[in-house]
Amino acid sequence: MKKWIFSLSLLLCASFINSPKINHNEHEHASALTVAPKMLKASDARFIQPYSVNAGYLAVKGMEVKGFDAQSLEKVEQAFSVLEKVVNSEEFKSRVLNFVNTQGKTEFASNKGLTNTQIYATFMDGRETLQQNTPGEMNYYLSLYNKRYSKVIGWTNGDINTININWKFFKSFKPSDVAGNFAHEWTHKIGFDHKSAAEHDSAPYAIGYIVREMAERAAKGEELH
């Protein structure tokens, strides 16, 4: 039990979505890339076709990854790779559609009135609140920082594309832990929040846990279906 509480506290995430000011031009900075070339995929026609429909596959893309050394970048890439496998699996779909919250209801906490199916569809559509023109993509703008006396693994807010990652936790995280945290933070990017770091059945937490658990099994060589 103690170990469980400890692992939950590690997934703490600060999110501040209290300011209504949104900069709709932020996606224009997507071309300023500082990431290793192999992490980047060829530019995609979907960039210039706003509001096209996602055919179903969700691609994970590093758009701007700042502050990571070569070894850490390798871990980021491993996390991206397993994250993409997880979110495109049938098991992920089934687990999101059938998710049951702590009240025993088949719905997420803080779900904004959306059903599990609608949340899954929103997730797989891949349109971040600030980047409506990139369907079919989980776009990651990452920035590494180091705060030793903090319980925050990573944070973002509704006004920025960037997800800030705390080195304090990242340094000892396995790629599967990183994948879970990336999924949590990206679920904020598509507009879902949690009331507190204890709301473990909110979409960001619950989806983060599903991804982490599946990624861990994939790391052990299990094939995901």
Ligand SMILES: [Zn+2]
């Ligand atoms: Zn969070």
